[in-house]
Amino acid sequence: MQIGQRLKFARQAVGYTIQKASREARIGESSISEFENSKREPKFSQLAKLAEVYKKPVEFFLGEEPIVQNMMLWRQKPSMGGAKEKTEAEFNQLCEQYHKLEVLTDELRRVSLPQSAVKNANEFSYQEACSLAEKALKEFQLGDRPSSSLKQILEESFYVKIFHLDFSGSAISTNSEIFGSAILLNGKSKAWRRNYDLAHELFHLLTWHIFRTAASQENEPSEIEEKLANAFASRLLLPTDSVKERIEAYADDDGKVSYEALDEVAREFGVSLGALFWRMVSLYNKSPEEVEQHLAKAKTAAFRRPPRQSDTSDTLPERYCSLAIKALREGRLSLMQFAKYVRITYKKAQEYLAEDEDFTDEKASISLA
Known part of the structure; x- marks a missing residue:
């Protein structure tokens, strides 16, 4: 071409x-x-x-x-003209830069994510989504509070590239033959929304070989696939035994739990109160209609504690930044490229190569002897 x-x-x-x-x-x-x-x-x-x-x-x-044109799978695609393409281009650029840093520093790593034994999308059921979540919980070793460690484990142990940008829409996942698996989350979203979006997009990565086959090449998830992704995310972030234990610890003598107590449980697990309500459908055999009623009531309920505070997210992963610094100091990346990659000014980039710093000096090291 x-x-x-x-x-x-x-x-x-x-x-x-x-x-x-x-x-x-x-x-x-x-x-x-x-x-x-x-x-x-x-x-x-x-x-x-x-x-x-x-x-x-x-x-x-x-x-x-x-x-090679990478397929981008959106959750809540923006309606504004050009916004989708611009976000995809920036996300793809970040992924390609990350891959280049891995190559330059000889840190290219690939670890297979857990997969379902199901091969046909038509055979993938709600129960299979839940089973896959249980499998991921064990293989990722996420513990009782999965949201607190999921992102770090995906990035550091499975080398999934996770970025945050401010954009119109919710989240994107992609699986490239060149740079591997990657997820883009909306930096403007609250922390509990980002947690859920991350788990939701993880489902798409784990089932990419099932729903994105060479024969179908569907670049938009179906309504059924999205429901399966939600079921997976709910089961992954809200493990059955841990959640039931915390909910029932707040129950009164009549076996009732206040909305405020449930909100506290949701905070502990890093999800929204609504996500916890929907998880209770399977935990306590609640009907969807009953959950809808509770959701409506909870919106008008007066909680005695202040609204949740949400932490901010870093645009670039820590490993990405570490590789960029390593490439710069080894002379494999120019100052101009480094500044562009880590999104800082050229003047600021120069600080990473201060003349009086020698990172090979014995004074800047620690002996293990």
Whole structure:
């Protein structure tokens, strides 16, 4: 594929018209059109600017290998025109940068995620979703409060790439042959929403081989698949024995538990009160209609404690930043690239290479002898 074709592909992938690309790159519309139609080639400075705008490395436009387009699976896709493509392009760029850092530092790792024995999407039942959650609980060793360790274990033990960005929508998951499994969460969401979204997207990664087969290539989950993902997330974040033990500890002599007490349990497990209510459908044989009634009442209930506070999320994973610093100090990544990768200014990036710091010096080390 020629440079012109790659330029057109990259522009369309980010959701830009020629007019929009022209404004962002400050390159004339006629010039961009001529580049794309291979009437003339861009100068390197122009190519570098377009690469920045399209969120692609310059090497992408100079390569000859076939373009691999990664499928992005959305939860609550944005309706605003161009928002979907722009978010996907930024997410894909972060994943590609992460992969490059792994290659540069010789830290490329692949660990298989647990999978279901079911091979056919039509045979995947609610019970199978629950069984898969139980399997993940054991293999991930998540303990009694899974939400407190799920993200860290996925990142550090299974090398799933997890990013946070502020965007319209809820979450995205993808499974690439090049950079592996990755999840994008909305940084604007509350912590308990991010926990649930992470578990929901994890289901899609674990069942990618079932629902995203070469024959189907469905890039949007069906309503049934989404319900299965919710069932998986609920069972994963709210383990049966642990949750029942905490709920029943708050029960009065008549076996009733207040909304306020249930809200406390939900806080402990890092989920919303609504998620806990729905989990009680299977825990205590509650009907969906009864849960709906309790949800409506809970919205108007006056709790005596202040509203939950939510922590903020870091855009970049810790491992990503550590690899970037390692690549910089080993001379495998330029200061300009480092600043771009970790989203800081060039001046700030220079602090990571202060002249008086020698990280190989014995004074900056500790002996294990």
